[in-house]
Amino acid sequence: MSKEKTPVLAGVIPTFEHFMSSWETLARVRGNRHLKDVLETGLEFTKKYYNKMDNTNAFVIAMCG
Secondary structure (H helix, E strand, O other), X not given: OEEOOEEOHHHHHHHHHHXXXXXXXXXXXXXXXXXXXXXXXXXXXXXXXXXXXXXXOHXXXXXXX
8 A cells, every 4th residue: 555665545545434434334244243342342443433434534635645
């Protein structure tokens, strides 16, 4: 996720979204009921920071880079 030697935020955002989607899927799968509470707690935390990121100009700037 870097452009030559400079880190690129544009690669981090889709990866973060994929991570969140994966955990949401894991929380819904019946065989993972023992993990559901932990996954949902982790998702609450990640959604909090995802929303903070969404409320900044970094997302727009990163997508233009």
